[in-house]
Amino acid sequence: MTTTAVRPKSRRLTPRWRDYGRPRELLVRYLLLLLVLGLTVGPLIWQLLASLKGTGEDVFGANASLLPHHPTLHAYREVFSQVPVVTYIRNSLIVVLLSVGSQLLFSTTAGYMLSKPAWKGRRAVWILLIASMMFPFESIMVSLFLSIRDLGLVDSVVGVWLPGFVGAINVLLMRGAFLAVPREIEDSGMLDGASEWQRFRYLYLPSAWGAIMVVTINTFISAWDDFLWPLIVLRSEDHMTLTLGLSRLQSSSFGYDQRVVMAGSVISVIPVLVLFVITQRWFYKGVSAGAVKL
Amino acid sequence: MVATQTAKPVTVPGAEAVASAPGASRIRKLARAVLPGPAPGANGASLYRRWWLPWLWTAPAIVCAAVFGVFPFLNTLLLSFTNAKPLGGAASFVGFSNYTRMLGDSDFWLATRNSVLYAVIVVPLMVLLPLLLAVLVEKNLPGIGFFRSAFYTPVLASSVVVGLSWQWLLADDGLVNTWLEKAHLIRSAIPFLSDSWLILLSAMGLTLWKGLGWYMVFYLAALGNVPKELHEAASMDGAGAARRFWHITVPGVRQAMMLVGTLTGIGSLRVFTEIYMLGSSTGGPGGADRTLPFYIRDVGLDPITGNAGYGSAVSVALFVLTLGLTLLAQRLTKEDES
Numbered sequence: 001m002t003t004t005a006v007r008p009k010s011r012r013l014t015p016r017w018r019d020y021g022r023p024r025e026l027l028v029r030y031l032l033l034l035l036v037l038g039l040t041v042g043p044l045i046w047q048l049l050a051s052l053k054g055t056g057e058d059v060f061g062a063n064a065s066l067l068p069h070h071p072t073l074h075a076y077r078e079v080f081s082q083v084p085v086v087t088y089i090r091n092s093l094i095v096v097l098l099s100v101g102s103q104l105l106f107s108t109t110a111g112y113m114l115s116k117p118a119w120k121g122r123r124a125v126w127i128l129l130i131a132s133m134m135f136p137f138e139s140i141m142v143s144l145f146l147s148i149r150d151l152g153l154v155d156s157v158v159g160v161w162l163p164g165f166v167g168a169i170n171v172l173l174m175r176g177a178f179l180a181v182p183r184e185i186e187d188s189g190m191l192d193g194a195s196e197w198q199r200f201r202y203l204y205l206p207s208a209w210g211a212i213m214v215v216t217i218n219t220f221i222s223a224w225d226d227f228l229w230p231l232i233v234l235r236s237e238d239h240m241t242l243t244l245g246l247s248r249l250q251s252s253s254f255g256y257d258q259r260v261v262m263a264g265s266v267i268s269v270i271p272v273l274v275l276f277v278i279t280q281r282w283f284y285k286g287v288s289a290g291a292v293k294l
Numbered sequence: 295m296v297a298t299q300t301a302k303p304v305t306v307p308g309a310e311a312v313a314s315a316p317g318a319s320r321i322r323k324l325a326r327a328v329l330p331g332p333a334p335g336a337n338g339a340s341l342y343r344r345w346w347l348p349w350l351w352t353a354p355a356i357v358c359a360a361v362f363g364v365f366p367f368l369n370t371l372l373l374s375f376t377n378a379k380p381l382g383g384a385a386s387f388v389g390f391s392n393y394t395r396m397l398g399d400s401d402f403w404l405a406t407r408n409s410v411l412y413a414v415i416v417v418p419l420m421v422l423l424p425l426l427l428a429v430l431v432e433k434n435l436p437g438i439g440f441f442r443s444a445f446y447t448p449v450l451a452s453s454v455v456v457g458l459s460w461q462w463l464l465a466d467d468g469l470v471n472t473w474l475e476k477a478h479l480i481r482s483a484i485p486f487l488s489d490s491w492l493i494l495l496s497a498m499g500l501t502l503w504k505g506l507g508w509y510m511v512f513y514l515a516a517l518g519n520v521p522k523e524l525h526e527a528a529s530m531d532g533a534g535a536a537r538r539f540w541h542i543t544v545p546g547v548r549q550a551m552m553l554v555g556t557l558t559g560i561g562s563l564r565v566f567t568e569i570y571m572l573g574s575s576t577g578g579p580g581g582a583d584r585t586l587p588f589y590i591r592d593v594g595l596d597p598i599t600g601n602a603g604y605g606s607a608v609s610v611a612l613f614v615l616t617l618g619l620t621l622l623a624q625r626l627t628k629e630d631e632s
C-alpha cells in the first residue's frame with residue numbers, strides 16, 4: 001500500500017519518540033495537554049494545597065501563595081472537631097450502601113427476567129420502565145416529596161434512598177448484558193435440571209460482570225454526590241449527608257475557616273477517587289452506557 | 295496496513311457477546327425433545343410452570359417505576375390544579391388558577407429564560423469542546439492514560455465540592471481576580487459572584503468544566519469508529535489538522551454529536567446545584583439567577599410559604615419544555631440521517 005512508503009514505522013517493539021510524529025507537533029500536543037491539565041485538575045489541586053495551609057498563611061488575597069509554606073494537617077483535625085463530619089460521612093455511607101445493594105439485587109433480577117423470551121406481560125413491564133424514565137427528576141420532585149411526607153420519611157436517610165431504590169436505566173442495562181450471554185450456556189443449564197435461581201446465580205451473573213460493575217459505580221457516585229434531593233428531604237444536622245453538610249458550612253453565618261471547609265471537600269472526594277482508581281476500566285464503560293439514558 | 299491501529303479504549307457493555315456456536319441449535323433440539331412442556335422461546339407460551347415467577351422477580355422494578363416514576367408525574371398533573379401545601383393540610387381544587395398565575399408571574403418567566411439561555415449557551419460548547427479534547431487525547435502517546443484519567447476527575451467530584459472550589463477561585467479576593475490584578479489586566483475585582491449575569495455565566499462555566507471529561511470519554515468511543523485511512527489519505531493530500539477535523543472527524547462522529555447535544559440540552563434544563571453554590575441559596579441577587587428546578591423548589595417546597603399546587607404547575611412547564619426539546623432533537627436527528 002502507498003502509505004507504507006510514506007510513513008515507515010519501526011519494527012521495534014518499544015516505540016521511539018519519533019514514531020509518534022514530528023517533534024513540533026508532539027510539543028504542541030503536550031503543551032496543550034498540560035494546559036488542559038492545569039484547567040481541569042488545577043482547582044482541585046489548589047483546594048488540596050489550601051487545606052494543608054496553617055492558620056498563619058493566607059488562603060486568599062495578594063499575599064496568598066500557591067504552595068503551603070508549612071504543610072500541616074491542622075485543618076483536618078479541626079474539621080473533625082468543629083463539624084459533625086463523622087455523622088455526615090456515616091449518613092452518606094448508609095445511603096450509598098442501601099442504594100448499591102438494592103440497585104444491584106433488583107436490577108439484576110428484573111433485567112434477567114426481561115431478557116427471557118417466554119412470559120406474558122413482559123412487554124407491559126418494558127413499557128412501564130421506559131415510561132418511568134421519561135420524566136426528569138426535577139419535574140416530579142414536588143410530588144415525590146409529598147409521597148415521602150405521607151410515608152413519614154421526611155428528614156430520614158431512608159427517605160433519601162427510597163425513590164431511587166432501583167433505576168429503570170440499570171434494569172435495561174442488565175437486560176442488555178444478559179441478552180448477550182450465549183444461548184448454549186442456558187441450554188446446558190436446562191439439561192442439568194438447574195432451577196431458575198441457580199441458572200441466574202451460576203450461569204448468568206458471572207457472565208454479566210462488566211455491567212454489574214457499571215451499575216455499582218454509577219450508583220455509588222450518584223448517591224454519594226447527590227445534592228438536590230437530600231436538600232429537600234433532610235432537615236436536621238443528625239441526618240445530613242456529606243454534600244449537604246459541606247454546602248451548609250459555606251453558607252452558614254459562622255464563617256468557617258476556609259482551610260477547614262476545603263479539608264472537608266478533600267475528604268468527600270477521596271472515596272470516589274479511590275473507587276475510580278480501582279475500577280478504572282469499567283468506569284469508561286459506564287459513560288457509553290449512559291447513552292442508553294435517552 | 296502498517297499504521298498502528300489505536301486500541302479502542304471504550305467498549306459498550308454487552309459487546310463481549312459471543313456469536314452463537316454452530317452446535318447451539320442441535321443442543322436446543324435435544325432440549326426440546328427431553329424437556330416436558332412447550333419449547334423455550336415459543337411464542338406467547340409461558341416457560342414457567344409457576345406463572346407468577348417472572349412477576350416476582352420483576353416486582354421491585356415494577357413498583358419503583360410505577361410508584362416513584364409514573365405515579366408522581368400523574369400526581370403532579372393532578373396537584374397542579376390544587377392548592378396543596380408541602381407539609382400537608384387540606385387542599386382544594388382551584389381549576390386553572392395556578393396556570394393563569396404562572397403565565398403572569400415575571401419570576402417564572404425569568405427562571406424559564408435562565409434555563410433556556412443555559413441550554414442555548416452550554417449545548418454548542420458542550421458538543422464541541424469535549425470533541426476537541428477527545429481528539430487531543432485520542433493518539434496513544436506516552437503518558438496519555440494519565441492525562442485521560444486526570445481530565446476525568448472533575449466528573450467524580452460532587453457539584454457541591456466543585457462549587458465550593460469555584461466560589462473561592464472567583465471571589466473578589468480569590469485566585470482569579472488576584473492573578474488578573476497582578477497581571478495588570480484589571481484594576482478592580484470582577485464581581486463574578488455578585489453580578490447576576492456573571493453568576494449565570496460562571497455557573498455555565500462550572501457545568502462545562504464538570505462535563506468535559508464525561509463527554510470526552512463518550513467521544514473517544516465514537517472516534518474509534520472513524521476510519522484511520524481517511525485521515526492518512528487527507529494528510530497526504532495536504533489537508534491540515536483543522537481541515538481534517540471539520541471534513542473527516544466531525545462527519546464521522548455526527549451521530550454522537552447529536553446525542554451529546556440532546557443529553558446536554560436536557561441536562562441544562564435540570565441545573566440546580568451550580569446556581570445554588572455560586573449564587574447562594576437565594577439563587578443570585580434577588581433570585582435573579584434561579585433556573586426552573588430552583589424556582590420549583592422555592593415556590594413548591596418551602597415549608598412555610600410553599601404551594602405544592604403552584605410548584606406542580608411550574609413542574610409541568612418544565613416537563614413540557616424538556617419534552618419539546620427531546621422531540622426537536624429527535625426531528626433534527628432524523629433529518630440529519632435522511
